[in-house]
Amino acid sequence: MASITLGGNPATTVGELPAAHTSAPDFTLTKSDLSQVSLSDYKGSKLVLNVFPSVDTGTCAKSVRQFNEEAAELENTKVLCISKDLPFAQARFCGAEGIENVEMLSDYKTGTFGKDYGLEFADSAFESLLSRCVLVLDANGTVRYTEQVSETADEPNYKAALEALMDA
Structure with missing residues (x-):
């Protein structure tokens, strides 16, 4: 379990992020049109997984924009x-913000992504939501970089994630 904070208060996750140089766990998530997508659908592309509690919070929205x-x-x-x-909220946000270059995906149906990746909040006011993390995967689905943001209100290290993409 990762020990992080939420507004300065202690919180934990259900596990640890996948280790660098390991295969990322498969996932099935829901797109804005309610269709399902899995990790294998992205084979051959480098991926940045920008994970956060809710697009309706300032820091989460800023990470999507950035x-x-x-x-x-x-x-x-x-x-x-x-x-x-919900995919409807994600689509509403992207429409209002003119966001067109990222894919919004939801773990609302099964919640398995947060558990399988060890990043779901185990406690706190955000229990069962996804903690703020960034993972970079190479074109073969191998984890090249992870960041579990230690204070949920803080932004991720965009520069480090983007640099990891260059090496992926």
């Missing part, structure tokens, strides 16, 4: 923004 601007322009790279928000 990755939309910076990483979405990179060659052979897809940015997946993942939360437990």
Whole structure:
């Protein structure tokens, strides 16, 4: 379990993020059109998994905007923004913000992504939501970089994630 904070208060996750140089666990998530997508659908592309509690919070929204601007322009790279928000809320946010270069995915149906990746909150006011993390996967689905943000209100280290993409 990762020990993090939420507004300065202690919180834990259900496990640890996948280790670097290991195969990322498969997932099935829901797209904005309610269709399902899995990790294998992205084989051959580098991935940035931008994971957060809810797009309806300031820091989460900022991370989507930032990755939309910076990483979405990179060659052979897809940015997946993942939360437990309903796909309708994710689509509403993207429409209102003009977000077009990232894919919004939801773990609302089964909740297995958060558990399998060890990043779901185990306790705190955000219990069962996804903690703020960034993972970079190479084109073969191998984990190249992870960041479990230690204070949920803080932004991830965009620069480190983008640099990891260059090496992926």
